[in-house]
Amino acid sequence: GQQLNQSPQSMFIQEGEDVSMNCTSSSIFNTWLWYKQDPGEGPVLLIALYKAGELTSNGRLTAQFGITRKDSFLNISASIPSDVGIYFCAGSTGNQFYFGTGTSLTVIP
Amino acid sequence: EAQVTQNPRYLITVTGKKLTVTCSQNMNHEYMSWYRQDPGLGLRQIYYSMNVEVTDKGDVPEGYKVSRKEKRNFPLILESPSPNQTSLYFCASSFSPSAFFGQGTRLTVV
Numbered sequence: 001g002q003q004l005n006q007s008p009q010s011m012f013i014q015e016g017e018d019v020s021m022n023c024t025s026s027s028i029f030n031t032w033l034w035y036k037q038d039p040g041e042g043p044v045l046l047i048a049l050y051k052a053g054e055l056t057s058n059g060r061l062t063a064q065f066g067i068t069r070k071d072s073f074l075n076i077s078a079s080i081p082s083d084v085g086i087y088f089c090a091g092s093t094g095n096q097f098y099f100g101t102g103t104s105l106t107v108i109p
Numbered sequence: 110e111a112q113v114t115q116n117p118r119y120l121i122t123v124t125g126k127k128l129t130v131t132c133s134q135n136m137n138h139e140y141m142s143w144y145r146q147d148p149g150l151g152l153r154q155i156y157y158s159m160n161v162e163v164t165d166k167g168d169v170p171e172g173y174k175v176s177r178k179e180k181r182n183f184p185l186i187l188e189s190p191s192p193n194q195t196s197l198y199f200c201a202s203s204f205s206p207s208a209f210f211g212q213g214t215r216l217t218v219v
Contacts, residue, residue: 045209
C-alpha cells in the first residue's frame, strides 16, 4: 500500500514554542489533510488542503500543500498544553485515503 | 449533535467467530469508510462507500466485508476473525475528505 513518511515521530517542546512537522510521499495526492487524535478518541480534522501551493491557517495552525503535490507541512505557533496529542497527515487521491504514522507531541508547561 | 457512532467500543472474541461492528452517522453524508489503526502503522483504509449500495476496497480489505443498504449505516463484518485482525477500528463519514470519525472499536481476537 501507499506509504506516507511523517516526521518527526515525536516531539517534546516547552509551552510557547513553535512546532513544525511534515509529511512526504512518493505519489501525488489531490488533497492533503491534517488530523489530531487525543487518547481514546477518533482523529479530528484540523486542516484540509485542496490545491498545490495552498497555504491555509486555522487559528495557531498553518499548513501548506507542497508544490510537487507529494508533501505537506503543519506548523503550530505558540504551543499550549492542550496541543498535546498525536498529529496525522493524510493524502487523498479522491476516494482513497492514506495516513502517515503520526507525530506525538508533548508540551511541557 | 453531528456524530458517528460505533458499537461496540470494546470487543474480545475468539478466532473464527463471525462478528459485526456497526457504524451509524446522523449527518446524511454519502461517503463513509472504515480504518484500522495499529502501532507504528498509522491508520489504514479498509473499505469505503461513496453511496448506498456502492462500496470499494481500500488499502487493506482482506478478511473484511462491508455493506451499505442505507445511507446512515455502514457495518464492518469479519466473517472469520483471526488474531492479526486485533486492532483499533474507526469508522468515518464526510461530504468531502474524511472529516468525522467515530470513537473507535478496540477489537481483540484470541
